[in-house]
Amino acid sequence: MADSSKALIVEGGAMRGIFASGVLDTFMASGYSPFDLAIGVSAGATNLTGYVARQPGRSRQAIMEYAVQKDFFSPVRFFRGGHMTDVSWLWHYAQKRLPLETLDGPMAFYATLTHVETGAAHYMRVSDLNVHDLMVATCAIPYLYRDQPLINGEYYVDGGVADSIPVRRAYEMGARDITVVLSRPLGYRKKPVNQSWLLEKAFGSHAHLLNAMLFRSDDYNASLEFIANPPPDCRVHVIAPPPEFAVSRLTMNQQRLADGYRMGVTEGERYLQLHAPVARVA
16 A cells, blocks of 8 residues: 555444544535545444445434434343343344445455454454454444454454554554544543453453453553654544534434534534535535
């Protein structure tokens, strides 16, 4: 990949992904697709499937109509030993109602996963053949989703555990013009884990995964530092929710989600006005 390549990075955050869906729908409405490389994490990866496949509105509908159903989010089921967030159900339910078009195209698209045994981030290229397995794995939040998806004989969980904002990975892959879509307002910094004994109780048998979870804030904040102070040969553009963005990881309130989507549209339009003034902004 040439060092002049352009990359698009989309952070996850479960329901906070509604912001990125607004941004990416705005890009699609304007025919804006200058990127050579895209890397998504968790909900950021599922958002990117709609963008890469050129299906505007797909991610918005999946979040606002399907993810609010009890089949996806169920505290009662969780306390009975099941999933709090059944990401496999959500992905396949959306696929039945909104079949994904082909992902084949010039843009290299990767999903970030966390390897259970090593705790390391793995970046797997997404294709029509593996997209369903990868999307479930990258969204498999430890503990809230009790399974650990198996891919090529290895177990994986949510990519955000090891690398929530893979901007440094994009740079390593040769990208020198990077656009990052965050799911939290500018100025946010992740705090160290509280009550680490709970994680140790749940994941003590996987020492490396536990370590990645305990020190996730360090890695997350290091990515934010890279964004704020990139190397001299790299430009980073940031699209982030405004301070009034009120969507959390498990927000089910339709008005807040609708507001979050509109904020994504607004920030997407603002980005296009600055970086692609000839694009048609819907």
